[in-house]
Amino acid sequence: MTKRTLGISLYPDHSDLNEDKKYLVLANRYGFTRIFMSMLEVSEGKEKVAKKFSELIKFAKDLGFSTTLDIAPNIFNQLGISYDDLDFFSELGADAIRLDQGFDGQKEALISYNPQHLNIELNMSNDVAYLNNILSYAANKPFIYGCHNFYPQRGTGLPLDFFISSSTRFKKHGIETAAFITSQTGTIGPWDINDGLPTLEMHRDLPVEIQAKHLFSTGLIDCVIIGNAYASEAELRKLGELDRYQLVFKVDLADDITQVEREILLDNQHVRRGDITDLVIRSTEVRKKYKDSNNSVSLGTHDFKRGDIVIGNNNFGKYKNELQVVLEDHTDPRKNKVASIAPEELFLLDYLGPWAKFRFRR
Numbered sequence: 001m002t003k004r005t006l007g008i009s010l011y012p013d014h015s016d017l018n019e020d021k022k023y024l025v026l027a028n029r030y031g032f033t034r035i036f037m038s039m040l041e042v043s044e045g046k047e048k049v050a051k052k053f054s055e056l057i058k059f060a061k062d063l064g065f066s067t068t069l070d071i072a073p074n075i076f077n078q079l080g081i082s083y084d085d086l087d088f089f090s091e092l093g094a095d096a097i098r099l100d101q102g103f104d105g106q107k108e109a110l111i112s113y114n115p116q117h118l119n120i121e122l123n124m125s126n127d128v129a130y131l132n133n134i135l136s137y138a139a140n141k142p143f144i145y146g147c148h149n150f151y152p153q154r155g156t157g158l159p160l161d162f163f164i165s166s167s168t169r170f171k172k173h174g175i176e177t178a179a180f181i182t183s184q185t186g187t188i189g190p191w192d193i194n195d196g197l198p199t200l201e202m203h204r205d206l207p208v209e210i211q212a213k214h215l216f217s218t219g220l221i222d223c224v225i226i227g228n229a230y231a232s233e234a235e236l237r238k239l240g241e242l243d244r245y246q247l248v249f250k251v252d253l254a255d256d257i258t259q260v261e262r263e264i265l266l267d268n269q270h271v272r273r274g275d276i277t278d279l280v281i282r283s284t285e286v287r288k289k290y291k292d293s294n295n296s297v298s299l300g301t302h303d304f305k306r307g308d309i310v311i312g313n314n315n316f317g318k319y320k321n322e323l324q325v326v327l328e329d330h331t332d333p334r335k336n337k338v339a340s341i342a343p344e345e346l347f348l349l350d351y352l353g354p355w356a357k358f359r360f361r362r
Contacts, residue, residue, distance in 0.1 A: 002176045004216060004244040007034030007225035009180075009197070011188050012052055013044075015229060021059055023230045028063040030240030034178075035060055035067045036098075036147075036225050038190045039075055046079045050092060057093035068096040068121055068147070083111055090116035098147055099123065102130060109137035112144055124177060125149040125158060125199070127166040131173060146170040150180040150197040150227040152189050157201030167220035178223035181211035183235055186228030197227025209238040210344055216244050217351040246357040247348055251309060251339040253362060256300050260293045261311050261338045264323055265360055274354045280310075280324040281352055287312065287322035295321055298336035303329075307346045309360070310335035325349065 008027045010020050024035075037053070044052075057067050069089055081088045089097050096119035102108065112120045112134075122131060124146040135141065148167075151157040158166075163179075170177050181203055182196035189197050196204045203211040208231065215221040226235075242248075253262070270283035295313045304310055308326040312319040316334040324335065327349065339360065341349070352358055 002222045005034055005223045006030075006032045006212075006239055006244075007036055007178065007223055008032055008231065009036040009038070009189075009225060009227050009229055010056065011038050011190055011229060012056055013038070014188050014190070017052065017056060019230070020056055024060050024063055024065065026233055027231075027236055028065070030236040032236070032240070033065055034223055034225065035065050036070060036178075036180075036227075037067055037094075038070045039072075046088075049079065050088070054092045061093055066095040067093065068098050068119075069094045070098045070100055072100040083107070086111075086114045086116050086118055090118060095119060096121050096145060105130075105133035106137045108134045109139035112140035114143075117143070119143050119145050121145040121147045121178075122170075123147070123149060124166055124170055124179075127162055127169070129169075131169055131175065135173065141173075141175075144175055146175050146177045147223075147225075148177075148179040148199040150182075150189075150199055151201070152191055152193045152195060152197055154195035154204060155201065157198050157204060160200060160202060163200055164218065164220065167218070171220050176222050177220060178225055179215050179221045180225050180227035181208055181215065183208060183226050183228050183231035185232040185235065186226070186230055188229040189227070194228060199227075206344065207238070208235045209242055210348075212239055212242055213247060213345070213348060214351075216242075217247050217348060243359070246359065247351060248359045248361055249345055249348070250342040251360045251362060252342065253339045254298075254300055254337050256298050257338045258295065260290065260295060260321070261336065264290055264311055264321060265309065265338055266362070268323075268359075270323060270358050270360075272352050272354060272356045272358070276354050279328050279330060280326055281349070283323040283325075287319060290321040293321060295336070297333065300337055302333045302335065302337070303331045304335070304337060305329050305340075307341040307343070307349070308337050309339040309341065311338050312336075325352075 098121035179199040182198040273282045304326045312322045
């Protein structure tokens with residue numbers, strides 16, 4: 001099972017080398033370890049390109065980053081190099097090349113045996129049997145990776161069902177996967193249109209941490225990469241603090257929440273019961289831990305809506321101090337409303353299946 005990672009993107013043909021280096025130092029501070037570096041729009045000669053990219057990649061490698069170069073067939077023509085000899089990219093210090101366009105399957109399989117041991121990243125944003133075709137030619141599977149596209153033009157990102165279907169094709173083969181989120185401050189991308197650079201259209205206007213939570217919670221993406229540059233330090237920090245392995249919901253506390261309720265809510269690992277129900281998500285272990293703790297009926301509302309978090313009060317018998325997340329609106333005076341999930345995160349409730357682990361933070 002692949003550990004989950006965070007990445008940033010750099011566009012050396014549209015940015016300043018020193019600014020790129022500052023960004024790398026900042027991203028390194030917050031736990032980022034991968035770089036997506038675009039070579040789709042190289043316009044200078046081979047020597048100039050080599051000098052610029054190798055200096056940046058070496059600087060990144062010294063910080064612990066691995067670098068993927070995004071390349072297209074025209075780059076090979078412009079630089080006078082061949083897919084049969086990847087020395088140029090290896091000498092730059094790259095760890096992987098991403099094939100922006102595909103071949104016939106046999107070609108990709110052959111490239112995966114390159115003597116430079118570069119990983120080959122395939123475009124995941126096609127819901128066709130592309131990967132199966134390549135693997136059928138006895139590809140060097142440990143060197144095959146998957147990475148989605150990003151979409152600079154508003155309205156052109158992938159819909160969720162298509163994303164899930166195309167990602168599943170890679171994940172079921174155990175291929176390491178990546179997808180893009182968009183910074184809300186970044187202005188640099190590969191092209192002159194930059195309405196953000198997400199993979200999923202539904203992410204375009206969301207805060208970065210919610211985009212990343214969503215991608216990780218699908219269980220289909222191993223590396224989340226910020227598509228545009230430069231993300232703000234606040235965005236990098238939020239992503240660095242993110243729990244990559246379970247959903248941590250941001251909540252607004254009820255005004256009358258008690259100390260015991262606050263502790264149950266914020267200081268415990270929550271687990272959804274395996275025998276799930278449509279009405280609520282039940283976290284039942286906490287009721288055993290707090291079975292002797294008093295919990296009076298609150299004076300607040302007992303009419304609950306989706307995303308409200310409730311805890312059983314003294315009138316709930318053996319279910320006193322059980323925590324529940326409301327999925328369907330209902331009324332029950334035996335439960336106290338203690339918090340509600342931030343509205344922009346409500347859609348993430350769909351990813352809490354049986355036995356799912358989750359937590360809350362203010």
